[in-house]
Amino acid sequence: MTAQLNPRGDVAVLVPAAGAGLRLGPGAPKALRLLDGEPLLVHAVRRIAAAPSVRLIVIAAPAAELDAVRALLDPIAPVTVVAGGAERQQSVAKALAAVPGGIAIVLVHDAARALTPPELIESVAAAVRGGLPAVIPVLPVVDTVKEVGPGEIVLGTVDRAALRIVQTPQGFRHDVLAAAHAAGGDALTDDAGLVEKAGVEVTCVPGSELAMKITRPLDLILAEALLRVP
Numbered sequence: 001m002t003a004q005l006n007p008r009g010d011v012a013v014l015v016p017a018a019g020a021g022l023r024l025g026p027g028a029p030k031a032l033r034l035l036d037g038e039p040l041l042v043h044a045v046r047r048i049a050a051a052p053s054v055r056l057i058v059i060a061a062p063a064a065e066l067d068a069v070r071a072l073l074d075p076i077a078p079v080t081v082v083a084g085g086a087e088r089q090q091s092v093a094k095a096l097a098a099v100p101g102g103i104a105i106v107l108v109h110d111a112a113r114a115l116t117p118p119e120l121i122e123s124v125a126a127a128v129r130g131g132l133p134a135v136i137p138v139l140p141v142v143d144t145v146k147e148v149g150p151g152e153i154v155l156g157t158v159d160r161a162a163l164r165i166v167q168t169p170q171g172f173r174h175d176v177l178a179a180a181h182a183a184g185g186d187a188l189t190d191d192a193g194l195v196e197k198a199g200v201e202v203t204c205v206p207g208s209e210l211a212m213k214i215t216r217p218l219d220l221i222l223a224e225a226l227l228r229v230p
């Protein structure tokens with residue numbers, strides 16, 4: 001049955017899903033690859049739609065798959081589907097353009113983080129609602145990190161206590177994200193990076209192991225296992 005979104009919710013979630021998934025190996029665009037028999041995008045949208053403050057979901061889909069994506073998500077939740085761009089940042093900008101001004105909070109999420117729990121979506125949104133302009137979910141770094149120079153010579157050991165692994169959804173006041181995207185940045189900058197460049201403070205909140213990004217074939221195997229966690 002199609003989930004209902006909350007018509008009084010104050011959150012729009014943008015879901016860039018237009019990537020090819022090159023690192024996953026040959027096959028369909030990543031958002032349409034199957035995990036336990038269902039496309040990653042279906043897993044992702046089902047969890048977003050279960051977050052009670054979400055009013056609008058905008059998917060940036062591969063341009064050749066717009067109708068397929070609409071048909072796929074029709075039984076899951078009401079969504080707006082737009083064509084993505086050549087880079088993730090362009091896909092986000094195109095999805096952002098579909099959000100009406102009356103929605104105060106915009107979350108930017110990756111379809112590739114297909115198992116992100118609704119609770120993380122709510123906690124990021126709540127932090128923005130509580131007055132923070134920009135919020136990112138993070139995990140601590142567990143490995144030792146080295147800085148290296150030419151010839152793979154170690155220059156030093158980085159203090160990992162000051163480092164964080166960044167996940168999505170990243171949450172923003174709508175006006176803050178819109179201004180940051182209008183100012184632009186290079187293709188490697190994430191949404192929080194654009195906002196940082198604009199001089200806005202970005203705050204970390206606890207992320208979730210379940211919000212792992214499915215990037216390589218091993219990640220699909222790990223995600224299958226995570227689905228079995230009770």
Ligand code: CTP
Pocket residue numbers: 015016017018019020021022023024030031060084085086087088089091092110111112113213214215
């Ligand atoms: N994405 C997008 N538009 C692009 C590139 C990426 O909407 N032009 C989306 C992907 O669909 C994904 C998210 O951004 O949900 C994170 O990107 P990534 O994990 O790098 O996915 P892909 O770009 O598909 O994978 P790869 O880099 O291995 O090709």
Ligand code: MG
Pocket residue numbers: 019
């Ligand atoms: Mg990519």
